[in-house]
Amino acid sequence: MSENETENETEISRPSRPSRRDLLRAGTAGGAALAAGGLLLPGTALAAPALPAAPTAPATPATLATPTVPAPRGERVAGSALRPFGRHLAFGADPSQQVVVSWQVPDAVTAPFVRLGVKPGDFGSPIAAEVRTLVSKLSWQHPVEDQPLVKPTTVTQYYLHAQLDQLIPDTTYYYVVGHQGYDPAGQGARLGDVASFRTAPAPGRGAGFTFTAFGDQGIGYNAAATGNLISGLDPAFHLHMGDLSYANAGGSGKTSDAYDARLWDSFFVQNDPVASRTPWMPAIGNHEMEPWYGADGYGGMRARFTTPDNAWSQSTGIYSWRYQNVGLISLDGNDVCFNTPANLDYTKGKQKKWLESRLAALRADSGIDFIVVYLHQCTYSTCHDNGAELGAQQDWAPLFDKYQVDLVLSGHNHVYERTDPIRAGKATRKVASGDTVNPVKDGTTYVVAGGGGGGLYSFPAADTYLGHETANDKSVPMVVSDRGGQSQTVKVTWSRVRYTGYCLVTVDVTPAAGGRPARMEVRSLTEDGTAVDRVTVQRG
Numbered sequence: 001m002s003e004n005e006t007e008n009e010t011e012i013s014r015p016s017r018p019s020r021r022d023l024l025r026a027g028t029a030g031g032a033a034l035a036a037g038g039l040l041l042p043g044t045a046l047a048a049p050a051l052p053a054a055p056t057a058p059a060t061p062a063t064l065a066t067p068t069v070p071a072p073r074g075e076r077v078a079g080s081a082l083r084p085f086g087r088h089l090a091f092g093a094d095p096s097q098q099v100v101v102s103w104q105v106p107d108a109v110t111a112p113f114v115r116l117g118v119k120p121g122d123f124g125s126p127i128a129a130e131v132r133t134l135v136s137k138l139s140w141q142h143p144v145e146d147q148p149l150v151k152p153t154t155v156t157q158y159y160l161h162a163q164l165d166q167l168i169p170d171t172t173y174y175y176v177v178g179h180q181g182y183d184p185a186g187q188g189a190r191l192g193d194v195a196s197f198r199t200a201p202a203p204g205r206g207a208g209f210t211f212t213a214f215g216d217q218g219i220g221y222n223a224a225a226t227g228n229l230i231s232g233l234d235p236a237f238h239l240h241m242g243d244l245s246y247a248n249a250g251g252s253g254k255t256s257d258a259y260d261a262r263l264w265d266s267f268f269v270q271n272d273p274v275a276s277r278t279p280w281m282p283a284i285g286n287h288e289m290e291p292w293y294g295a296d297g298y299g300g301m302r303a304r305f306t307t308p309d310n311a312w313s314q315s316t317g318i319y320s321w322r323y324q325n326v327g328l329i330s331l332d333g334n335d336v337c338f339n340t341p342a343n344l345d346y347t348k349g350k351q352k353k354w355l356e357s358r359l360a361a362l363r364a365d366s367g368i369d370f371i372v373v374y375l376h377q378c379t380y381s382t383c384h385d386n387g388a389e390l391g392a393q394q395d396w397a398p399l400f401d402k403y404q405v406d407l408v409l410s411g412h413n414h415v416y417e418r419t420d421p422i423r424a425g426k427a428t429r430k431v432a433s434g435d436t437v438n439p440v441k442d443g444t445t446y447v448v449a450g451g452g453g454g455g456l457y458s459f460p461a462a463d464t465y466l467g468h469e470t471a472n473d474k475s476v477p478m479v480v481s482d483r484g485g486q487s488q489t490v491k492v493t494w495s496r497v498r499y500t501g502y503c504l505v506t507v508d509v510t511p512a513a514g515g516r517p518a519r520m521e522v523r524s525l526t527e528d529g530t531a532v533d534r535v536t537v538q539r540g
C-alpha cells in the first residue's frame, strides 16, 4: 500500500442502485400508476403522502428510513435544520431513462432520499440515496491565509447520490431531496427546494437540442456569470472540461499542492441554481488530481460525482454516453500529460484501448451522426501558459482521425481557441467564423474553451474573432513538452480563432431532415452573450 493510500481517510458508503423493483415500490407506495415495465406515466399524479412522512421506498435496508415523528408545536425535529445544498445532476449512459441526482448535507443525516413527480408539488414516495462520506485531514491542507482551518482536525463532507433508472423519455420530472426530519414534500414545504429536470427523447425521436461546454470555472463572479449564461440558454446538458473548483490550487497532483477541501462546498453552492436543473457532465482536470484520496487521487471526485458506468472505469472521468444522434466520450488527459505527469500512464494503456473500442462502436452505430470528445488538456492550442499536449497528439489524435471525430472540446488554457479542421497534425483548409466544416472530408475541429471563470491566460499572437478578425495568415508558435519535460516550439497554421475572455461554447444540434444532413452549429459566447465565433459542423 502506498503512502497516499495509508493516508487515505476516505470512507465511501455505496449501497446498490435502486432496482426496478425498488422504483416500482416507490411509485406504488406513492400512489402512482405505473406503465408496464415500471415506467412512471406522464400525467399520472403521484400522491403526496401527508407528513409525518414515512419513507417507505427501501432501496436498501441500510438506508431504510424510519418514520418521522411529528414535532409538538414549538419543538424541533432532529434533522430539520440540516438543509440540503449543492444539488447537481448527471445523466446516465442512457439519458432518456437515467438521471443521477446528487447533493450535499452539512452534517450526517438519516435516510436521505429524493422524491420524484411529473407535476410540481405532487411527489411520490422517497427513493433512497447512497451516502459517500469524504473525510479530509487538516494535515493535508494548505488553505488560503484568511480562511485558516481550526480544530477539529478534519473536514467531513457528505455527498448523496440517487441513481434513477427507467424514467420516461422526453419528460419533465420535478424533484425534492431530503432526509429524516427534513421533507420538502410535506407540511412546511419550501418551494425553493423544488427543482426539475427533463429526460432526453428516445433515440431517433428528437427534433434537435442544445448543449453547452466550458472548463476551468472556479468560484467567483466570472464563474457565476458563465453559469448564468448556461441558465439563459437552458441546454439539454452541460459539459465541464475539468479544473472545476480549484480546491486544489496547485494542480500538480503532488501532496505539496495548496488544498482546501471546503472550497468544493462553495463550488457546489455557486452552481446549484444551474446544475440542479441541467445535468453537468464533468471531465477530470489536473486540478482534480488530489493525491490525498487514493493512489490515483480521484477518491474525492468519486465521492462528489456519479458518471455513466459503462466505461472501463477506474476513473470517474473516463466514460461515454449518447444523447440522441451524438456520441460523447469523456477522457482523462492526465493519463497522457507530459506537462503535469503525476498520473502519466496511470491506466497503462487501457484508456487508449477503451477509447478505440468506444470510437469504433459509436461510428458503427447508424443512429449516431456526430462524435464529440471532451477532456481537459488541449490536444492542439497555441496558448503558451499550458501549451498543447504532445501525449494527446501522439496517442489520441490518430484515433480521432481514424474514426472521424467531429469535435474535440477541452479547457486547461484559460482562453477560447478554435482550430481549422486538422488531420494528421496539419490543417486541411481554412475555416473562418461563419463557415462550414465537413469532418468526413476535412478532419476534426479542436476547440479550447477554458474561459469558464477561473482567471484568464493570453496568446502570443493577437486575438482574432468574429467581428474583430486580424491578419491571421502567418504561422504562430505552439509549445509542447516531450516526455522528458523539455519544451519545443513548433510553428502551426491552424489557429483560426483566438479570444481572450470569459466565455462558453454552445452547440445547437439539428438532426437530418428534408434532405439536409445533420449539423452542429458551434458558437462561443462571451459573458454578455456576444458571439465571438460560429462554425457549422456538417457531415455531407
Ligand SMILES: [Fe+2]
Residues within 6 Å of the ligand: 216, 243, 412, 413, 414, 454
Ligand atoms: Fe485551469
Ligand SMILES: [Fe+2]
Residues within 6 Å of the ligand: 243, 251, 285, 286, 287, 376, 411, 412, 413
Ligand atoms: Fe488545467
